Amino acid sequence: MVEKVFLCRDNELRESDMRQVAVAGLETKLVVYKVKGKVYITDALCTHGKAVLTDGDLEGTTIYCPLHGGGFDICTGKAASPPCTVPLKTYPAVVEGNDIFGLLG
Numbered sequence: 001m002v003e004k005v006f007l008c009r010d011n012e013l014r015e016s017d018m019r020q021v022a023v024a025g026l027e028t029k030l031v032v033y034k035v036k037g038k039v040y041i042t043d044a045l046c047t048h049g050k051a052v053l054t055d056g057d058l059e060g061t062t063i064y065c066p067l068h069g070g071g072f073d074i075c076t077g078k079a080a081s082p083p084c085t086v087p088l089k090t091y092p093a094v095v096e097g098n099d100i101f102g103l104l105g
């Protein structure tokens with residue numbers, strides 16, 4: 001079942017910003033990104049070695065892991081550069097006024 005969960009305020013995220021968010025009942029934390037005014041949501045841990053992606057670098061819509069430099073496309077979750085091969089989970093984002101929600105499930 002898909003659940004609409006509040007994650008953060010839109011005005012807390014600047015352009016090319018990312019924020020780690022904990023969600024009650026969810027094992028992994030999530031990351032909310034804003035790129036060119038659009039919001040994206042992914043799991044917070046790299047699928048290669050469980051590094052925290054908010055410690056890495058966001059370049060355009062690619063997040064580069066701080067541990068081994070692998071990359072993921074935050075729009076699709078697809079692994080964008082080695083050593084990452086397993087996709088990163090992504091979630092649809094809904095922006096209502098100043099509130100950002102994730103459709104989780």
Ligand code: FES
Pocket residue numbers: 046047048049050051065066067068069070071082083084
């Ligand atoms: Fe992220 Fe290895 S832990 S690339």
